[in-house]
Amino acid sequence: MIQRLSLASRLALLFAACTAVVSLLAGVLFNHASEAHFIELDQQQLDSRLVTLRNTLQGVDSPQAFARREPQLRADLNHQPDLTLRITTAGQRWLDQAPGVALPEAPGLHSLQQAGTAYRVYNAPLSPGQPGSAQLTLILDITHHQHFLQRMQRLIWLTVGLSALATALLGAWAARSGLRPLRRMGEVAAGVSAHSLTQRLPQHQMPAELAELAQTFNAMLGRLDDAFKRLSAFSADIAHELRTPLSNLLTQTQVILTQPRPLEDYREALHSNLEELQWMAQLVNDMLYLAKADHGLLNPKREPLALADEVEALLEFFALLAEDAQVSLVCEGRAHTPGDRGMLRRALSNLLENALRFTPAGGEVRVRLADDERGVKLTVENTGEGISKDALPKLFDRFYRADPARREGSSEHAGLGLAITQSIVRAHGGRIYCESEAGWTRFVIELPKGD
């Protein structure tokens, strides 16, 4: 129930509760203070009246003496309608105007409530310091104080209620306007679909608390947009890549079949078809491999590998190709890491092949291995023209070829090699990037240190 309340209502209710508690506390304190103040006033009043009474009754120590003073006393008391008096001595009552109430007998000030009327009762001896002195009991009617206090309390409750209501309403309004950026965020999120991944939250207009969220949200949208574009481009590229060999196959087969030919021509056509088909099969296998990587299904083994040995084996494999291209192959350094031999060999072979392809005769391909506490660093560096700055970030994209001339109808490379290398490196928890300047290009693989 509570969880379903909107943020705005929740805030409004909390504001209201806070105001109610605060004004209630203030009211209770004020009430106490007024009561204490009234007690003090009454005490002063009773003290001064006691002084007057003591003056009037000075020297009275017997009923006879009292009888003589009684008329003056009554005249005094008549001027004070709110005061009644009882005079007691040794169990006798000289005067008793007290209402039918059981009065406290202890000396000092007491409060009393009787039949809708409130009293202050004050017990004091007539002649202080004399043992056996008559006891005065002053009874002051304080009903008007009590009325004032009750009005006061009603006012306090009213204030508590009204201020709570007012803060609830104001709070609701404040919360709604305060949360407006959040609603706007929601609207943008709701507007996101496969067709409109371009919308972004206006970050600079966001309050500080939401700016970070907006930034994260925008970054997520950016990644989604990017991934989606790549995916769309990937599908388009697959279709495009397959179109060339398919149209070759179709044309060639149809042409061959249009008229009778010598056996050798058929054989030649089939061989040629076979080459196209093998290229397509390789492409499909590479794409399946990448799809597997995308689904997190490349689970590399973690066998301890001496990378220098693996690189040596690969350089031996590539030695003939390098010799043909008059490029020297060098490996330096050593490093150990747990990994999957087959996968890492495949990843490296793609890099080496790539490097060899772009190294001019007389150049060099150098593999460097380095090992430190953070991890393993493997670089494949080749001399040559270098790769343009624009091309660097796209190198690992599927079907990307730095050299557009190779694009059409090239029978060897589908442009998936570096994408596969990247997938393998990532499956090992590492990363790969490329640096290039005029004269050299360097691919760097960083693998984390194994457990």
Added chain:
Amino acid sequence: MKLLIVEDQPKTGHYLRQGLAEAGFTTELVADGTSGQHLALTGDYDLLILDVMLPGRDGWQILQAVRSAGLDMPVLFLTARDAVEDRVHGLELGADDYLVKPFAFSELLARVRSLLRRGSSAPQDTHLQLADLRLDLIRRRVERSGQRIDLTAKEFSLLELLLRRQGEVLPKSLIASQVWDMNFDSDTNIIEVAIRRLRLKVDDAFPNKLIHTVRGMGYVLEERPT
């Protein structure tokens, strides 16, 4: 050598059968798992080629039935799915090899021959020979028509492979795997370069060529009528 193919796709099955028959094997083809299992258990085959997805009983079930009946002929799986779990599952059940579609027929043929050879422990050769080409495994020397030919270690391994499997078309991937221990699909032309170099030493000076390229399939070492 008698092979059983259980494959439900008619075209694939037909071509596999034809290809294997022309390579000299006696083959039988069935298209569903139930009769496949029955034949596998009763037919006394030297090797089984099983598709994983089959009507009736799937390839795994047939393999299980075969192994629990105590038969130990090699089993080669064909599958369209390249899931790692499938591969692990198959190997756990006792499959001997595994090919993912699309595959090249030359690859299949090479694997079938490897599997069949694995069982028979041929006496260790000391010499390999084809026509006037002779390879001495112990002294690691190669001669043709009595002339000594100097080969690098890798060239020697390559020629040894070609000679041991003479008459078979060896796909590039198999050569890369056997000679350089590179077990991944690579579209490099390293093998072409290696073969070209080997030819230069072994074939170029002689009128009858022994190393032949089969376009789109691989390389074969054999004597061809000139």
